[in-house]
Amino acid sequence: MARPAPRPNFLSLAPYAHADLTAPPGVRRIQLAQNELALPASPAAIEAATRALADANLYAENGELRLMDAVAASERLEPSQIWCTAGSMEAIRLVTAAYLGPGDEAVTSAYGYLFFATAVQMAGAALVRVPECGLRPDIDAMLAAVTPATRIVYLVNPGNPTAAMVPASEVERLRRELRDDILLLIDAAYADFVTAHGYESGAALARAGTATLVLRTFSKAHGLAGLRIGWAVGPADVVDVLSRTNAQFTMAAPSIAAAIASLADRGHLAACLEATIAARSWTIDALTRIGFAPLPSETNFVLLPFERDGEPAPDDAAGAYAHLKREGIIVRPMRAYALDHCLRITIGTRSDMEAVVASLAGWRRAAN
Numbered sequence: 001m002a003r004p005a006p007r008p009n010f011l012s013l014a015p016y017a018h019a020d021l022t023a024p025p026g027v028r029r030i031q032l033a034q035n036e037l038a039l040p041a042s043p044a045a046i047e048a049a050t051r052a053l054a055d056a057n058l059y060a061e062n063g064e065l066r067l068m069d070a071v072a073a074s075e076r077l078e079p080s081q082i083w084c085t086a087g088s089m090e091a092i093r094l095v096t097a098a099y100l101g102p103g104d105e106a107v108t109s110a111y112g113y114l115f116f117a118t119a120v121q122m123a124g125a126a127l128v129r130v131p132e133c134g135l136r137p138d139i140d141a142m143l144a145a146v147t148p149a150t151r152i153v154y155l156v157n158p159g160n161p162t163a164a165m166v167p168a169s170e171v172e173r174l175r176r177e178l179r180d181d182i183l184l185l186i187d188a189a190y191a192d193f194v195t196a197h198g199y200e201s202g203a204a205l206a207r208a209g210t211a212t213l214v215l216r217t218f219s220k221a222h223g224l225a226g227l228r229i230g231w232a233v234g235p236a237d238v239v240d241v242l243s244r245t246n247a248q249f250t251m252a253a254p255s256i257a258a259a260i261a262s263l264a265d266r267g268h269l270a271a272c273l274e275a276t277i278a279a280r281s282w283t284i285d286a287l288t289r290i291g292f293a294p295l296p297s298e299t300n301f302v303l304l305p306f307e308r309d310g311e312p313a314p315d316d317a318a319g320a321y322a323h324l325k326r327e328g329i330i331v332r333p334m335r336a337y338a339l340d341h342c343l344r345i346t347i348g349t350r351s352d353m354e355a356v357v358a359s360l361a362g363w364r365r366a367a368n
């Protein structure tokens with residue numbers, strides 16, 4: 001019997017590998033695998049979403065316009081420079097569909113977010129992944145990878161899974177040296193967690209009218225990952241094209257209500273950032289004290305490499321992962337990024353992180 005034939009580029013998409021988030025039976029689970037906020041969202045946001053549920057029979061009335069206004073006010077931009085979506089993943093898919101097609105190319109750095117590859121493949125285009133230099137995007141190499149077919153350059157800043165930050169001066173240089181007709185898409189999902197000097201999300205480049213689009217999300221610092229909502233900042237002509245791609249109804253009304261309330265609750269955001277950044281510093285110091293070498297982090301996670309005699313030690317990473325899991329602590333192996341000697345650990349509460357450090361210390365004693 002004949003079956004509908006999907007386009008070949010869809011057939012070759014790798015099936016999504018769901019993370020194993022289970023703990024052994026009877027063991028308390030500490031889930032640190034998905035870079036979510038460890039703390040609950042703003043009570044005002046939860047209340048607004050709950051209230052909106054009472055009207056679940058209705059579409060959100062001009063919800064995206066209300067959210068655009070709220071984001072524009074909070075970012076001091078015009079609503080015409082804001083595009084709202086059901087999370088950054090939807091934004092990445094739609095931007096890619098809008099600007100890339102068969103025969104086109106896009107460039108990203110080796111550890112750019114994995115979903116870029118999926119979006120580019122769905123568009124039938126080709127993605128060039130440029131090796132990084134010391135687990136940081138190599139801006140010169142990215143510029144050298146641009147060809148006449150390049151239409152989009154993707155940059156995650158700060159990076160996932162590396163947690164490294166590219167300074168504003170380097171991002172500005174990247175923009176300056178790219179052709180004006182190439183869209184620079186900066187995924188700044190973790191922007192709120194940056195404490196290092198010299199960072200800027202890229203919104204200044206978008207504000208200045210260059211072809212730069214900066215993706216932000218309510219999933220991380222705002223603690224609304226389950227509600228699937230985000231925004232982007234870009235020049236009005238790019239936003240105009242993009243806003244034609246998602247009509248009006250991809251964002252759920254409770255999500256819109258929660259996002260607007262969360263933006264207004266600045267005190268809650270500040271408290272969550274302070275707690276996360278304090279737990280991050282504590283974790284990096286504590287892991288370093290017991291002989292690990294976690295990478296510096298400007299995000300709400302740390303990348304932890306395992307080495308023996310200066311060489312990558314994937315078996316140690318796998319052993320530590322299994323040891324943590326036996327104790328109910330779920331972190332993320334990095335095989336998908338070809339960093340099998342690393343584990344990525346989301347920053348949880350201080351007591352979660354104390355459990356991680358104690359467990360890794362136990363693994364180390366047993367392994368050596």
Ligand code: PLP
Nearest residue numbers: 087088089113160189217219230
């Ligand atoms: N971009 C990066 C770099 C991420 O790490 C993630 C989630 O982990 C996302 C985007 C997903 O964002 P959203 O939840 O808004 O789709």
